[in-house]
Amino acid sequence: MTSDLILAALGGVLDPDLRADIVALKFVKNVAVAAGRAAFTVELSSPSAVARERVRAAAVAAVAAVPGITAVDVTMAFSVRATSAPEHGKPPLPGVKNVIAVGAGKGGVGKTTVAVNLAVALSKLGARVGMLDGDIYGPNVPLMFGLQAQLQMDGKVIRPAEKFGIQIVSMGFLAQEDSPMIWRGPMLHSAIQQFCRDVGWQDLDYLIVDMPPGTGDVALSLSQTVPAAGAIVVTTPQQVSLADSKRAVRMYQKLNIPTLGMVENMAFYECINCHHEADIFGHGGGEQMANELQVPFLGRLPIYQPIRVGGDRGIPLVIAEPESVAAKAFTALAEATVIQIAVAAQQNAITHKGKIPLVHVK
Numbered sequence: 582m583t584s585d586l587i588l589a590a591l592g593g594v595l596d597p598d599l600r601a602d603i604v605a606l607k608f609v610k611n612v613a614v615a616a617g618r619a620a621f622t623v624e625l626s627s628p629s630a631v632a633r634e635r636v637r638a639a640a641v642a643a644v645a646a647v648p649g650i651t652a653v654d655v656t657m658a659f660s661v662r663a664t665s666a667p668e669h670g671k672p673p674l675p676g677v678k679n680v681i682a683v684g685a686g687k688g689g690v691g692k693t694t695v696a697v698n699l700a701v702a703l704s705k706l707g708a709r710v711g712m713l714d715g716d717i718y719g720p721n722v723p724l725m726f727g728l729q730a731q732l733q734m735d736g737k738v739i740r741p742a743e744k745f746g747i748q749i750v751s752m753g754f755l756a757q758e759d760s761p762m763i764w765r766g767p768m769l770h771s772a773i774q775q776f777c778r779d780v781g782w783q784d785l786d787y788l789i790v791d792m793p794p795g796t797g798d799v800a801l802s803l804s805q806t807v808p809a810a811g812a813i814v815v816t817t818p819q820q821v822s823l824a825d826s827k828r829a830v831r832m833y834q835k836l837n838i839p840t841l842g843m844v845e846n847m848a849f850y851e852c853i854n855c856h857h858e859a860d861i862f863g864h865g866g867g868e869q870m871a872n873e874l875q876v877p878f879l880g881r882l883p884i885y886q887p888i889r890v891g892g893d894r895g896i897p898l899v900i901a902e903p904e905s906v907a908a909k910a911f912t913a914l915a916e917a918t919v920i921q922i923a924v925a926a927q928q929n930a931i932t933h934k935g936k937i938p939l940v941h942v943k
């Protein structure tokens with residue numbers, strides 16, 4: 582019995598998102614066979630729990646069917662790949678594999694709420710996650726994480742605060758409590774530059790950036806500075822918000838930042854008493870808009886009072902009520918996001934032949 586037979590069997594197992602087999606993708610490692618027992622590791626390129634369980638089951642079944650194998654020992658792992666390609670013109674951020682911008686056509690649609698809960702949901706999938714609060718008008722990330730941090734410097738480098746395992750830097754760390762932040766042109770520009778370039782991020786798979794609202798100068802300038810792998814556009818079901826979201830998607834398109842997808846926040850109502858759901862704004866507006874703009878639709882999030890309470894108390898809903906419909910919707914958003922990133926990284930790898938080995942789909 583050789584490991585070749587095991588590899589041959591695993592060659593029939595597909596990564597469900599990359600649509601290539603896990604051997605060709607070089608995801609199979611440490612194959613060992615002894616006394617009818619096969620052991621191996623599968624290292625996926627995303628922390629998706631859905632993909633992990635599907636691949637685990639398929640790998641166990643494939644290897645168990647090899648004649649002579651009586652036991653299968655599979656270790657599932659992941660190693661997130663970086664998508665930021667140098668030809669985007671922006672150098673990658675040190676310590677960060679993938680920057681994900683969370684934007685919206687306007688304020689009040691739940692951009693920060695989505696960004697914060699997405700960050701926590703990604704972290705719960707096992708990823709290393711950071712959060713950059715780029716909303717200089719309303720830096721609400723510290724509030725929603727229950728953080729009262731001040732800016733910590735290590736020489737010239739900003740040291741992120743940490744909460745719930747997430748590395749966090751906010752423009753709000755600069756503000757005096759209760760005093761509005763007033764930014765003047767050059768100061769604003771240098772602050773944005775520093776917040777983008779001079780942070781000592783530690784080994785992040787994903788850095789979530791809560792973007793300034795809208796498509797004005799600040800949003801534009803930050804979008805041009807941050808080497809984003811992609812953007813998530815938050816919308817709400819009302820027509821006005823959808824029109825604004827269209828502008829946001831167009832802005833990212835112009836800047837060559839791929840839109841990973843649109844997410845519809847406050848898409849339906851979930852009652853805290855009986856948990857009945859109601860489509861108070863109609864159904865399908867966000868998805869229709871995403872189709873129209875030819876960007877992926879990443880899902881619908883309920884309007885649910887504990888989401889707002891969690892934001893005010895500084896305990897994100899995904900932590901406060903992990904079993905709720907809403908938390909599951911945020912987890913689904915995190916799943917969709919990591920898959921979009923993994924697929925983009927794979928396409929990068931194929932496009933930039935030579936640098937990263939080409940994958941052959943059998």
Ligand SMILES: Nc1ncnc2c1ncn2[C@@H]1O[C@H](COP(=O)(O)OP(=O)(O)O)[C@@H](O)[C@H]1O
Pocket residue numbers: 685687688689690691692693694695721846847882883884885886888889890892893
């Ligand atoms: N899905 C939701 N359910 C209930 N409340 C929400 C939801 N999304 C956002 N909110 C609340 O709406 C308000 C605005 O959200 P916020 O994330 O600050 O928006 P933005 O960052 O786009 O300005 C906050 O009080 C927040 O708690």
Ligand SMILES: [Mg+2]
Pocket residue numbers: 692693694716719721
């Ligand atoms: Mg906000």
Ligand SMILES: [Zn+2]
Pocket residue numbers: 852853854855856857
């Ligand atoms: Zn009810």
